[in-house]
Amino acid sequence: MAAIDTVYHYYLSTYANSTVSRYDSHKKSELRDIYNRMVKTNKESPLYKIKETKNAARFAIDIKESARQIQNVISSLSGGGKGIEAAFSKKVASSTDDEMVEAKYIGANDESEATESFDIEVRSLAEPQVNQSNFLYSGVRDIPVGNYSFDLNTPSASYEFQFSVNDGETNRDILNKLARLINSANLGLKTEILENDNRQSALRLESSQTGLPEGEQYLFNIVPEGTTDSRTAMGILGISEIASPAKNASFLLNGKEHVSRSNTITVDKTFELKLKGIHNEGESETIGYKPSVDAVADNLQELVDSYNSIIDIATNPVGEEQQGNRLLNDMRSVTLNYNSELEAIGLCSQDDGRIKVDRALLADAISSVDAKESFSVLNAFKDALNDKASNASINPMNYVNKIIVAYKNPGHNFAAPYISSIYAGMMLDRRC
Numbered sequence: 001m002a003a004i005d006t007v008y009h010y011y012l013s014t015y016a017n018s019t020v021s022r023y024d025s026h027k028k029s030e031l032r033d034i035y036n037r038m039v040k041t042n043k044e045s046p047l048y049k050i051k052e053t054k055n056a057a058r059f060a061i062d063i064k065e066s067a068r069q070i071q072n073v074i075s076s077l078s079g080g081g082k083g084i085e086a087a088f089s090k091k092v093a094s095s096t097d098d099e100m101v102e103a104k105y106i107g108a109n110d111e112s113e114a115t116e117s118f119d120i121e122v123r124s125l126a127e128p129q130v131n132q133s134n135f136l137y138s139g140v141r142d143i144p145v146g147n148y149s150f151d152l153n154t155p156s157a158s159y160e161f162q163f164s165v166n167d168g169e170t171n172r173d174i175l176n177k178l179a180r181l182i183n184s185a186n187l188g189l190k191t192e193i194l195e196n197d198n199r200q201s202a203l204r205l206e207s208s209q210t211g212l213p214e215g216e217q218y219l220f221n222i223v224p225e226g227t228t229d230s231r232t233a234m235g236i237l238g239i240s241e242i243a244s245p246a247k248n249a250s251f252l253l254n255g256k257e258h259v260s261r262s263n264t265i266t267v268d269k270t271f272e273l274k275l276k277g278i279h280n281e282g283e284s285e286t287i288g289y290k291p292s293v294d295a296v297a298d299n300l301q302e303l304v305d306s307y308n309s310i311i312d313i314a315t316n317p318v319g320e321e322q323q324g325n326r327l328l329n330d331m332r333s334v335t336l337n338y339n340s341e342l343e344a345i346g347l348c349s350q351d352d353g354r355i356k357v358d359r360a361l362l363a364d365a366i367s368s369v370d371a372k373e374s375f376s377v378l379n380a381f382k383d384a385l386n387d388k389a390s391n392a393s394i395n396p397m398n399y400v401n402k403i404i405v406a407y408k409n410p411g412h413n414f415a416a417p418y419i420s421s422i423y424a425g426m427m428l429d430r431r432c
Contacts, residue, residue, distance in 0.1 A: 023071070023072040023075040023076060034394070037394050038394055038395075039415045040415075041394055041395045042415070043408075043413050043414070043415050044408060044410065044413060045395075045408070046404050046405070046406060046407045046408060047404075047405045047406045047407075047408070048402040048403060048404050048405055049402060049403045049405055050400060050401075050402050050403075051401065051402070051403070055323070056323075056397075056400045056401070056402075059313075059323060059324075059396075059399070059400055060396040060397055060399075060400060061396075062313045063310070063313060063327065063392050063393075063396035063399060064392075064393055064396050066306070066309050066310040066313055066392075067310065067389040067390070067392040067393040067396070068389075068393060069306050069309065070303075070306040070307065070309075070310065070385060070386070070389040071386060071389050071390065071393065073302050073303050073306045074303065074382055074385065074386045074389070076090060077090055077299055077303065077382060078382070090105070090295065090299050091105045091107065091289050091295060092105055092289065092290045092294065092295040092298045092299060093105040093271050093272075093287060093288070093289060093290070094287070094288055094289060094290045094294075095273075095285050095286070095287055096285045096286045097285050098276075099276060099277060100122065100276055100277040100279065100285055101120055101122065101273055101274070101275060101276065101277075101285045101287065102273065102274040102276060103271055103272070103273055103287045104271070104272040104273075104274075105270065105271060105272075105289070106266065106269070106270065106271065106272045107269065107270035107271075116288065116289070117286055117287060117288035117289075118253060118254050118267070118286070118287055118288075119252075119253070119254055119255075119284040119285065119286050119287075120251055120252065120253055120273065120284060120285055120287060121251060121252040121279050121282075121283065121284040121285075122249070122250075122251045122275050122277065122278050122279050123250040123251055123252065123278065123279070124247065124248075124249060124250045124278060125247075125249050125263055125275055125276075125277075125278060126210035126211040126246075126247060126248055126249035126260060126261055126262055126263045126275075127210055127211075127244065127246060127247040128206050128207040128208065128209065128210050128219070128244075128246055129206070129207045129218060129219040129220060129242060129244065129245055129246040130204065130205065130206050130207075130242070130243045130244040131204075131205040131220075131222065131239055131240070131241060131242055131243060132194070132202055132203070132204045132205070132238075132239070132241070132243040133175070133202045133203040133204075133237045133238045133239040133241075134202065134236070134237065134238035135194075135196055135198070135200035135201065135202045136171040136175075136200055136201060136202070136236070136237075137171060137198075137199060137200050138170060138171055138172040138195070138199050138200060138201045139170055139171075139172070139199065140170060140171060141165070141169055141170050141171055141174070142171055142236050143165050143171075143174060143233045143236055143237070144165065144229075144233075145165050145166060145167050146164070146165055146229055146233075147162065147163075147164045147165075148162070148163055148164070148165065148224075148225070148229060148230045148233045148234070149161060149162040149163070149224075149225040149230055150222055150223060150224045150225060150230060150234055150240075151222070151223045151224075151225070152182070152187065152220055152221070152222050153220065153221045153222075153223065154187070154219065154220050154221075155213060155216050155218075155219070159185065159187065161181055161182070161185075163177055163178060163181060165233075171201060172193070172201045174237075175193055175201055175202070175203045176193065178191070178203055178237075178239070179191040179192070179193060179203060182205065187220075188207060188208045188209055189205050189206065189207055189208070189220065190205070190206045190207075190208060191203060191204065191205050191206075192204050192206075203237070203239055204243075205220075205239065207219045207220060207246065209246070209261075210246060210247075210248075210249075210261060210262055210263065211246055211247065211248040211249065211260065211261025211262060212245075212246045212247070212248060212261065213261065218242065218245070218246070219246045221240070222234070222239055222240040223240065224240070248260060248261050249261075249262070249263055249265070249275055251265075251275065252284070253267065263275040263276070267287075271287055273287065293363050293366065293367060296362070296366050297357065297359050297362055297363065300347075300357060300362065300378065301357050303382065303385075304347065304355045304356075304357055307331070307334075307354075307355060307385060308354045308355060310327070310331055310389075310392070311328065311331060311332075311352070311353045311354050312354075313327070314327040314328035314331060314353070314399075315328060315352060315353065323399075323400065323401050324399070326398070326399045327392070327399040328353060330388060330392075330399070331353070331388060332353045333388075334381065334384045334385050334388055335347075335349050335353075335355065335381075337384065338377060338380065338381050338384075341377040342355075342377065342381060344361075344365070345361060345362055345365035345366075345374045345377060345378070346358035346359065346360070346361030346362035346363075346364075346365060347362075347381075
């Protein structure tokens with residue numbers, strides 16, 4: 001039986017909520033180049049068998065996503081074509097208090113950008129809608145045996161849910177059944193079971209979305225079926241009651257009031273702000289740019305973090321212990337080639353293969369008269385890492401433990417476009 005559903009569930013549950021970068025968008029020519037590289041890889045790849053398909057699929061997906069993150073970071077450091085110094089001097093946003101408002105620069109690093117600094121005062125945060133059932137004694141059953149149904153409505157759609165209550169089930173069993181039913185529907189609702197000191201349980205439903213669209217009164221609404229039994233059962237449960245309504249964020253930018261349905265906002269397509277706390281009246285945070293040395297260090301730390309993430313995947317693979325050895329050796333070869341030069345400017349290799357940034361050494365290197373040479377080393381490291389990440393993204397199955405069955409005749413093979421997804425780690429079948 002195909003294992004596709006398990007693979008996609010792992011992908012969606014692990015990476016679906018990842019922030020989408022503007023570097024995830026590609027031109028047709030770029031997509032065509034990626035496809036052609038995949039087909040070329042598949043054309044010469046040997047026939048092989050995979051022992052642990054599920055683990056191999058998860059490992060391949062982890063590699064692809066980590067490689068994508070590396071490529072996105074490198075793309076953000078390589079724009080503008082203004083040379084090595086500009087590549088590592090991308091602007092970095094600053095906030096006077098990251099615990100209240102976290103700032104990130106998302107602009108084009110253009111000198112003509114008008115936004116330099118501004119003040120923000122957060123008056124309220126965007127909040128999700130929360131429904132909570134009544135607390136019921138866990139070990140007994142208050143709802144009669146039978147079949148019940150209810151509708152879950154959103155501003156754009158309506159969904160019908162049906163559930164049964166069987167003899168021998170307790171209130172806790174019924175709440176667990178409802179939690180699984182709603183979670184498996186993937187409607188953007190998170191459910192959990194609450195317990196109190198009186199051995200009572202309740203079902204809590206929270207929307208992943210925050211804020212309310214204009215003219216709407218709720219993000220979701222639960223209505224029992226029209227039968228008397230369903231209305232009675234839902235009345236006992238009480239999950240149709242809104243415990244906490246969704247709210248919009250409210251804030252002042254340089255004294256001018258704004259609202260947002262999310263706690264993540266953009267300002268002039270230059271700053272991305274995450275609102276975390278509420279200010280007292282008259283208090284505010286100033287958003288601007290970090291000094292150049294700090295900006296270089298932060299940008300480099302972002303690159304190092306992306307490199308360390310794929311090292312972590314290699315050293316902690318899913319399933320077989322030795323599965324990540326090839327990936328680890330391949331990635332570490334990048335740092336080994338520049339080891340002495342990198343350590344001289346503050347990028348120190350650790351025993352486990354990860355890199356640690358010594359900010360004092362880095363500041364000295366990029367502030368000295370030999371700064372151009374330091375930037376040259378950094379740029380060479382960046383380009384070499386990008387090549388490795390690109391290859392890993394095209395063929396993550398290269399790093400999975402497998403048994404070679406047969407090699408193809410070099411130079412005498414035809415492209416098999418329908419097989420591309422297998423070698424990209426996105427489709428795996430237990431029969432392969």
